[in-house]
Amino acid sequence: MNKRAVILSTIIAFGFVLVLVRLADIMLLNHERLSRAARLQQVVSRDIEVARGTIYDRRGRELAVNVETESLYCEPKNMDAPGKAAAMISKLTAIEHKTLLKTFSSGRGFTWIRRKLDPDVAGHIKRLELEGIGFKTELQRFYPEGRLMSHVVGLVGIDNQPLEAVELRYDDTLRKPGGMVMVLRDASGMQISEGMDTQARGNSIVLTVDSGLQYIVEEELQEAMLKWNASNAVAVMMNPYTGEILAMSNRPTYDPNSPAESSSQMRRNGAVADLYEPGSTFKLVMAAAAIEAGAVRPEDRFDCSKGSIKVGKWTIKDSHRQGVLSFKEVVQKSSNVGTIMIGLELGRNKMVRQAENFGFGEKTGIDLPGEAKGWITRESPSEVATASLSIGYGVAVTPLQVLRAYSAIANGGVLVTPHVVSEIRTPEGYPMIELKPDAGKRAVSAKTAAALKEILMAVTEQDGTAFEAAVDGNRVAGKTGTAVMRDGNSGGYSKGKYASSFVGFVPAEDPKMALIVVIYDPKGGYYGGLVAAPVFKNIAEKSLAYLNVPRDDSVEQNILTVRAEGSRQ
Secondary structure, eight states: OHHHHHHHHHHHHHHHHHHHHHHHIIIIISHHHHHHHHHHHHEEEEEOOOBOOOEEOTTSOEEEEEEEEEEEEEOGGGOSOHHHHHHHHHHHHOOOHHHHHHHHTSOOSOEEEESSOOHHHHHHHHHHOOTTEEEEEEEEEEOTTTTTTHHHHOOBOTTOOBOSHHHHHTHHHHHOSOOEEEEEBOTTSOBOOOOEESSOBOOEEEESOOHHHHHHHHHHHHHHHHHHTOSEEEEEEEOTTTOBEEEEEEESOOOTTOGGGOOHHHHOOHHHHOOBOOGGGGHHHHHHHHHHHTOOOTTOEEEETTSEEEETTEEEEOSSOOEEEEHHHHHHTTOHHHHHHHHHHHOHHHHHHHHHHTTTTSOOOOSSTTOOOOEEOOSOOSHHHHHHHHTTOSEEBOHHHHHHHHHHHHTTSBOOOOBSEEEEEOTTSOEEEEOOOOOOOBSSOHHHHHHHHHHHHHHTSTTSTTGGGOBTTBOOEEEEEEEEEEOTTTSSEEEEEEEEEEEEEESSSSOSEEEEEEEESOSSOOOHHHHTHHHHHHHHHHHHHHTTOOOHHHHHHHHHHHHHHHHHO
């Protein structure tokens, strides 16, 4: 018995020694290697859908957010009554019964039925408790403001793929690829833990656009569309000193919450993508080139009394005879005759160079997709081509390019870079990047800009072509434009179709905004001073009130009061 006990004790002791040696090997000698192997077996990473970052306006209002929604799927191989299920789901989803029955009877595995269902419909189907029918929670992009600002914010598709505007241009920022979740699994490979989300949200974006100003612009543009039965329209408001886009509106428009109901034409941002011949708003180029070259002075006079001028085989007319006009009056009254006289004296090359200095023929650099750069015809040095260029024909521009040129006059001569995004924030909401474009090149001298500002202010006075753009209490500087539209089919000009526009800035002496309005193919009137100028006036008056900008006369009264008090001291 003693011998047997000794043998048993020895075996047990040896076993303990083996266990201790093995433990020492595991815990001391090979700890890191074995721990790493265990983690590889037990913890795995799985890619997950990254929630797109939120888009805000400049005042912090949410413009694009994520909401959870239910998507309906089926597993035909697990269905015991495909006919019954098809009949019930067809009534609730409006999917054809035969289509559902074919899917349910296929015997396949996982198959989508309808993505991102209406919550009420999803609730009804859940209560049916149908075998082989299931739901998967997905993220859906939701736009709280609907149509408002849709051409700036953009939209995403059914799989949250970016389709337009900021959603497309800043997709890498908003989506931030690499979302994953760490999960635990057992020895058989079954998942036993949902794990921890390590990167499930993208960065957020803050726009330069103000929803309040955008609402004003949208309402006035829509009213103009209805009044003039126009084919389409554009309005853009910008800070002329910084290039911040404060509002940008297009008609027709669309609701990004219903992407299937919108066409590519509805989603097209005409402010940056559509080219047109600007007509008289382009006379700014002639005026700037003439002053920069020292070819004219504001008091120089031109005989426009014939009311027409013959260039080559063409005769170009004014809307009515003007008489003898000063250089300032040529612009104020938008005389084609006077403008062509000056343009021919200047020569085409000087006007082309000035147009390029204003940024025509190149992209503005705005951070939106689909921008067109336009063109300036260079090949023909003929008198007809020179005359055409001086009055805004033979050139293709975007509304944003025109606004940018006038903003250079408003800010003292500098060409700014328009932009719609001001800041990028981390998923936690902390500022990460503040986007401030570099100061642009100089388009004209400060002296020329000041002279042009005075001339453009005369346009909105009683004798100007844009008296309808005058704002009560604040002086406006700007210019009307009325141009015959091109026929997209023939390449010639369309009879009776015009692009009516007004572009300007206010208050003229210390501009808080630059604004362009373009109405395409209005019916019942077509002059820019009649069609577009009143829209500018309405937008400007409401926007100045929204921003609490004081009236010019109140500013002048404050200056006089300060001076009077100073003289008494």
